Amino acid sequence: MQNHLFEGNRAGMAQDILPRVLHRCPHVVRHGFLGETFASGLREHIIAHETECHTGMIGNAPDGRLSTDIRNSRMCTSLGEFGAVLADRLLAFLPELMVEMGLSPFSPKLLDLVAVIYGEGGHYQKHVDVFHGKHRPDQPRRVTCLYYFSQTPHRYTGGALRLFSLSQEETVDVEPESDMLVVFPSWLPHQVLPVGLPSGEFADSRFAVTALFG
Ligand SMILES: O=C(O)CCC(=O)C(=O)O
Ligand SMILES: [Fe+2]
Structure with missing residues (x-):
């Protein structure tokens, strides 16, 4: 009898909860997250540190060879005071953002913060x-936060953030704006659509900070 009840509940859960998880792209968008002064200050900071922005590659070949096939971008970890301010604000906001996405709150710990x-x-x-790779298997990432800081209207082409539901049936495209925050669970598949830079100027690039919490 108990088994029947359990089976019934499990079937109910599968009908009720799974489709909501599978077909949803849980995410939160906040326009004007830290103010234009912060966004333009961070932009000027990164432009001044251009020589410290190195090509970020991923080892996807069986021999661990790095390539730009999966990801073609430059990364900068020298965010100065901007990094500390952003991390503090994100840590303060994350509990309510988790609730807004319908996900369980947790005590977030900053794992990575980098300008891309x-x-x-x-x-x-x-x-x-x-996945954090083989170096830190003990610290799975739970939440991805993206803070965009290219000037708006932006001078690059393309570059939307595309979110996919786990079923792959739903997609949401988010157009980055200056001083905009986007947050989603790190298990959600996502992509950065190809970027064009007609001016060729570093200052006109698509700028974002990726902050990962676990
Ligand atoms: O910049 C974005 O919109 C997404 C970047 C991303 O997916 C990542 O850094 O893991
Ligand atoms: Fe990502």
């Missing part, structure tokens, strides 16, 4: 952020 710059030919193929 996409110029001509920049892109990031569909991926999830959950």
